[in-house]
Amino acid sequence: MANFRAIFEQNFFPYCLLISIFFLSCSPKDNSFAVLDYTIEKIDLKNNSMDVVFTITNSTSIDFKKNEWSLHWNQILGEPLAESIPEGIDFERVNGNSYFVFNFGDSWPLSAGESITFRIVTTGVMSRLPLGPKGAFVVTSNQSIDLHTNIHWQEAKGLEDLNLPTAKTRYQNLENVNSLPIDSIAWIVPSPTYSTKPTTERLRLANWNVYFTSENTMDEFDFLLKVPFEEMVSTLFPDVGLQWVKSVEEANFILKLSSDLTQEAYHLEIKQDHVVVATNSYGGLFYALQSLLQIDQIAILENRGWPIIKIDDKPRFSYRGFMLDISRNFYGLPKLKQIVDLMAMFKLNHFDIKLSDDEGWRLEIPGLPELTEIGSKRGYTTDESDRLIPMYGSGATGGETGNGFLSKDDFISLLQYAKSKNITIIPQLSFPSHARASIISMDARRNKLLAMGDVVGAEKYALSDPNDKSEYQSAQLYNDNAINICMESSFTFFDKVVEEVAAMYREADVPFKQFGIGADELPYGVWEGSPICYNSVNGNSTGVDFERLYNKALIRLKESIEKHGAIMSGWEDFLLVHSKNSQSETKLKEERFNYEVIPYSWNNTWRGGREDMVYKLANAGFKTVMSNSSAFYFDMANDNDMDAFGLSWSGYVDYFDTWAIDPQDIFANSVLNQKHNIQSDYISKTTRLKPSKRDNLIGIQSQLWTETVTNHQILEQMLVPNLIVFAERAWAKQPDWISNTAPTQEQKMLKEWNYFLNVLGKRTLPVLHHRFPEIVYDLPKPGGVIENDTLYVRSQFPGLQVRYSLDGSVPNQTSKLYQYPILIDSDDVVVLRSF
Numbered sequence: 001m002a003n004f005r006a007i008f009e010q011n012f013f014p015y016c017l018l019i020s021i022f023f024l025s026c027s028p029k030d031n032s033f034a035v036l037d038y039t040i041e042k043i044d045l046k047n048n049s050m051d052v053v054f055t056i057t058n059s060t061s062i063d064f065k066k067n068e069w070s071l072h073w074n075q076i077l078g079e080p081l082a083e084s085i086p087e088g089i090d091f092e093r094v095n096g097n098s099y100f101v102f103n104f105g106d107s108w109p110l111s112a113g114e115s116i117t118f119r120i121v122t123t124g125v126m127s128r129l130p131l132g133p134k135g136a137f138v139v140t141s142n143q144s145i146d147l148h149t150n151i152h153w154q155e156a157k158g159l160e161d162l163n164l165p166t167a168k169t170r171y172q173n174l175e176n177v178n179s180l181p182i183d184s185i186a187w188i189v190p191s192p193t194y195s196t197k198p199t200t201e202r203l204r205l206a207n208w209n210v211y212f213t214s215e216n217t218m219d220e221f222d223f224l225l226k227v228p229f230e231e232m233v234s235t236l237f238p239d240v241g242l243q244w245v246k247s248v249e250e251a252n253f254i255l256k257l258s259s260d261l262t263q264e265a266y267h268l269e270i271k272q273d274h275v276v277v278a279t280n281s282y283g284g285l286f287y288a289l290q291s292l293l294q295i296d297q298i299a300i301l302e303n304r305g306w307p308i309i310k311i312d313d314k315p316r317f318s319y320r321g322f323m324l325d326i327s328r329n330f331y332g333l334p335k336l337k338q339i340v341d342l343m344a345m346f347k348l349n350h351f352d353i354k355l356s357d358d359e360g361w362r363l364e365i366p367g368l369p370e371l372t373e374i375g376s377k378r379g380y381t382t383d384e385s386d387r388l389i390p391m392y393g394s395g396a397t398g399g400e401t402g403n404g405f406l407s408k409d410d411f412i413s414l415l416q417y418a419k420s421k422n423i424t425i426i427p428q429l430s431f432p433s434h435a436r437a438s439i440i441s442m443d444a445r446r447n448k449l450l451a452m453g454d455v456v457g458a459e460k461y462a463l464s465d466p467n468d469k470s471e472y473q474s475a476q477l478y479n480d481n482a483i484n485i486c487m488e489s490s491f492t493f494f495d496k497v498v499e500e501v502a503a504m505y506r507e508a509d510v511p512f513k514q515f516g517i518g519a520d521e522l523p524y525g526v527w528e529g530s531p532i533c534y535n536s537v538n539g540n541s542t543g544v545d546f547e548r549l550y551n552k553a554l555i556r557l558k559e560s561i562e563k564h565g566a567i568m569s570g571w572e573d574f575l576l577v578h579s580k581n582s583q584s585e586t587k588l589k590e591e592r593f594n595y596e597v598i599p600y601s602w603n604n605t606w607r608g609g610r611e612d613m614v615y616k617l618a619n620a621g622f623k624t625v626m627s628n629s630s631a632f633y634f635d636m637a638n639d640n641d642m643d644a645f646g647l648s649w650s651g652y653v654d655y656f657d658t659w660a661i662d663p664q665d666i667f668a669n670s671v672l673n674q675k676h677n678i679q680s681d682y683i684s685k686t687t688r689l690k691p692s693k694r695d696n697l698i699g700i701q702s703q704l705w706t707e708t709v710t711n712h713q714i715l716e717q718m719l720v721p722n723l724i725v726f727a728e729r730a731w732a733k734q735p736d737w738i739s740n741t742a743p744t745q746e747q748k749m750l751k752e753w754n755y756f757l758n759v760l761g762k763r764t765l766p767v768l769h770h771r772f773p774e775i776v777y778d779l780p781k782p783g784g785v786i787e788n789d790t791l792y793v794r795s796q797f798p799g800l801q802v803r804y805s806l807d808g809s810v811p812n813q814t815s816k817l818y819q820y821p822i823l824i825d826s827d828d829v830v831v832l833r834s835f
Contacts, residue, residue: 034058036071036136036147043125043158050078050122050156054102056138057115060145064110069140071102072380073149074393076131076647076707077124084121096358097477099389126153127162128637130645130708134393137380144380144396153642165641167832171783174794176750180758187298187307188291189724189764190347190731191756193314198307202272204299205306207241208233211251214258225257228282231420236293253277264349264422265314268292270306283422287313287347294345297767317663319625319699320730321350322723323428327357327437328392329401329706330376331715333410337417338772342720344421345771346727351418352426352516352701355406358436358474358481359391362405363427365500368445368461368493375441376405384440385447393710400711408504415508426569427501428516431494431557433474433523433573436481439463442493461493470529475521475583482526485553486533495560502564514598515561519554520571524580547578551591558593569598572613575622586610588620595621600701602627604666605650606676611666612686618696619687626700629653630676631661634704634722641781645708645718651676655796658725659756660749662738663700664689670742671749702726713776720777721797724764728756761797779834790821791830801835 035057042051056071058064076098085091088105110116126132129151136147153159186195212226233242245251256278261267266288267278275292279285291311299306322343326336336353343351355363361375377387378394379402387398394402406414418425430438442463449458463483474481483490498515505512527533527546536549558568575597577587583603599622601614617624629636629650636653637646662668667683689697702723709715737748765777780796793802803815808829815833824830 034060034138034145034147036073036133036149037152038133038149039152040126040156041119043156043161045125045158045161048123048125049081050125051119052078052080052122053117053119055115055117056110056147058110058112061112062140062145063112064104064138064140066104066106066109069104069110069138071104071136071138071147072144072390072396073100073133073136073147074098074391075100075126075133078122078126078132079124081121081123084119086118086120089118093477094389095478095480096389096391099391125162126151127640127648128644129153129642131647134710135390135395135399137390137396139380139396146395162640165639165781167782167784169783170781171785171792171794174783174796177754177757177794177796177798179798180755182302182762185755185759185762187295187309187763188311189294189759190728191733192291192311193733194312196310198309200272200308201305202270202308203305204296205252205275206239207243208253208275209243209245209251210253210255211245211248212255212257213248214256225255225279225282225285229255229285232286232289235420236289237296262314263318265312266291268309268311268313270295270309272308283349286344286422290345290347294764294767297770298763301766301770315347315731316733317697317699317730319350319701320348320727321352321426321625321699321701322348322726323352323354323627323701323703325354325357325704325706326362327354327360327430329709329715330360330362330404331401331712332404333406333414335712335715336406336414338775339719340414340418340421340423342723342768342772343423345768346724347731348723348727349422350424350426350699350701352428354428354518354705356429356437357434357518358476358478359388360402361437361441363411363429363501364405364407365497366408367496367500368441370441370445370448371438372405373441374444375437376403378402385444388437388440392707401706401709411504412508415505415510419508419510424513425510426514426516428518429497429501430518432483432485432490432519432526432553433521434481434518435463435483436478438493439480439483459489461496462487462489463493465530465532468527468530468532470526472523472525474523482523484527484530484532485550486527486530486536491553491556491560494557498560498564502566512564512566514569515564515566517557517568517570517574519574520602521583522550522573522578524578524582547589550578551589554591555593558597562596567596567598568593569600569625571627572599572601572603572617575599575617584609586613586616588616592620592622595623598623598625598698600625600627602629602633602703603650604628604630606630606678607682608650612688614697615687615689619690619693621693621696623696623698625698626663627703628661628663628666628700629703631657631666632700632702632726634702634718634726635706635708638780645714647705647707655722655725656753658702658722659729659753661729662734663729664694664697664734665738668738669745669749671746700726700730716776717778720768720775721760721765722778724760724768757796758798761795761799763799765797765799782832782834784830784832786824786830789824789826791818791824792821793818793832795834803833803835805831 037055039053040050041053080091082091088107090103092101132151133149136149138145252274254274254276258278258280261280263281264283266284268288268291269276277288279288295306361371365371378390379387379398380396381387415425442461446458446462465484473479502512561568575588576585577589579585599617604611614624614626633653635646636650637644637648638654639652660669660672737745740748782793782795782802784793795802802818803811804818805811805815806828811833
């Protein structure tokens with residue numbers, strides 16, 4: 001029988017996978033670097049451990065002398081067990097859960113040109129490559145030397161227990177996906193509320209003679225639509241000639257200001273002799289033109305005219321958000337503006353930017369230069385007086401995305417750019433949890449000013465109590481990432497940050513609407529060992545406890561934000577009782593902050609007990625956003641493929657999980673319930689969204705946390721088409737099939753899912769590539785089987801090209817295109833590749 005292999009490369013991204021569980025070597029070789037070969041000999045899932053061989057080759061000209069060198073690296077899964085480490089090597093897990101160091105003693109010199117090898121056992125299994133060792137470097141003689149890391153895992157005993165995806169399993173999983181005729185599929189994503197089916201076409205409109213009509217005054221039109229319309233057309237349709245005309249008879253484009261339409265709604269009609277756009281808002285006008293632009297670019301790509309079509313469209317949710325974590329890894333202003341463009345294309349309107357966390361502070365704050373001088377840099381450091389410790393593979397000097405920040409001017413520019421795209425920027429700066437970057441930065445400021453004799457200045461913005469003996473561990477195993485809320489200087493710091501951020505909004509002439517404090521995963525036990533807090537609690541005759549102390553602090557933060565006209569938002573945790581239950585806590589605290597805050601409900605792992613937290617919050621009276629980790633976290637890996645980026649603590653989340661969920665009733669989809677083993681008795685014990693409280697669920701938000709997103713290419717692959725699938729659920733009306741019961745529901749749903757995949761693969765992704773040719777989006781791996789000497793192939797997105805070779809070579813753009821089943825000889829070695 002023929003050998004079958006399939007490989008996958010992201011638009012020529014050289015990270016190579018053989019689906020039949022072979023990998024191509026893509027590791028660079030350079031004799032100016034040292035090399036770490038990390039070989040997994042055995043995987044023991046039962047005991048959650050691995051047998052690993054370290055081989056370090058010194059390809060430099062420098063001798064690594066005994067007692068004078070150390071190996072540093074980051075690794076998310078697979079911490080060395082101390083008792084397994086050879087004598088003469090000391091192991092240290094530096095603060096946090098993934099920065100490891102081996103210090104080599106008397107018997108471990110490594111001369112130039114030589115290698116050393118030793119074996120260890122780990123706790124934790126590196127189940128995917130992005131979770132393994134990265135950012136390795138050697139420190140010797142007060143200098144750091146980067147290492148190339150090669151991971152060898154293909155021959156590991158116990159590998160089969162990981163149940164890695166194969167070409168066959170992918171083929172089977174795609175059994176309900178089939179190609180549809182292109183004339184039968186939609187022109188616009190996200191799906192409009194109402195659209196006629198095109199039957200004929202007209203020529204593209206190259207020159208627009210625009211006539212305006214409204215029951216309102218011309219002054220109102222000039223303010224609301226005319227100037228924005230001209231700016232939008234010049235940006236979205238730069239080749240179009242635009243002129244205003246004074247009569248309908250002269251016009252081929254009619255623009256209407258219609259008070260009957262709701263916010264962000266629009267009417268778009270393409271007729272044989274003219275085009276009509278009606279709206280009542282800036283957002284509605286912008287989205288009408290975005291829809292017309294999709295139609296126009298499809299027409300160009302398919303060499304056809306515009307369809308004769310009528311569209312009435314409005315969003316299902318007023319809040320349609322995306323959050324990007326730029327604290328763990330930083331991507332720069334141009335990339336953020338590109339993301340704004342992508343969001344605008346698919347009608348998302350809130351961009352929540354995670355500007356600080358334990359591993360980075362990414363916004364310039366005038367008057368607090370240490371936040372970016374220290375907090376925006378990672379790398380090798382002996383005391384963190386100059387930078388933060390390496391994390392997530394940032395290496396000795398920060399790597400490609402470990403360093404950097406937005407200047408004040410950058411942020412103002414971003415605010416203005418987003419405003420023009422009908423997008424609200426929400427700054428999220430962590431307080432009091434996930435605040436290690438700010439704490440370390442202010443510690444450095446304190447030490448610097450103390451050395452200068454400025455005691456008052458040193459304490460003005462201090463965030464930590466040097467005498468604090470509190471014992472705690474955060475979710476990421478930090479023991480120093482919570483700001484001390486008993487210190488007045490902590491609030492001085494917060495007020496200063498909010499004041500400077502508000503000033504940036506004023507300078508940008510953009511409304512300051514919302515400020516996110518994060519406040520998730522606050523470790524239990526914080527502050528209890530601080531003398532300052534102890535005196536504060538026990539010195540109060542009313543017996544204030546730490547829960548009340550925290551609530552009082554949150555009230556102060558809320559007041560600080562409201563002073564500048566904004567609303568405080570945060571992750572759901574800050575509205576839950578702070579207890580030893582940690583992330584399994586489900587009880588709302590008594591303090592409700594007058595229901596004037598916006599919680600984001602995120603920790604919704606299936607069968608985790610908090611799937612319904614978003615409904616509890618909405619029913620209680622909070623304006624709430626669903627940020628469901630098991631549906632809307634782009635950083636949850638699609639599956640357990642060895643190449644898959646992202647984490648999986650909330651399960652594997654694929655495109656179907658995002659598309660198939662109903663935000664107003666997450667248990668309404670019988671297929672998802674079955675997939676995640678949700679039974680009726682479990683559902684019966686959960687809280688459902690009350691019909692009278694539906695307006696409190698103001699929208700949904702997708703998230704991309706970036707622990708494994710260490711370059712721009714990975715960012716793009718995890719963003720697209722995830723963002724498009726999410727936008728469909730955020731904008732489009734509730735699907736009709738959701739009200740059906742199984743098995744009718746499943747049949748109708750799978751039919752619509754296949755339809756959406758066809759639209760995505762045949763029209764939306766080609767249009768996106770036409771507009772953003774530089775973006776390297778995700779191309780799901782093809783599935784394939786050989787049966788009766790015949791090759792059968794399936795693709796997740798009909799319309800993607802799959803090319804193949806029969807000699808074991810890697811297919812390229814000139815290789816044969818798979819279009820139908822083909823006969824295979826017994827000695828053929830079949831290799832598939834998506835394009």
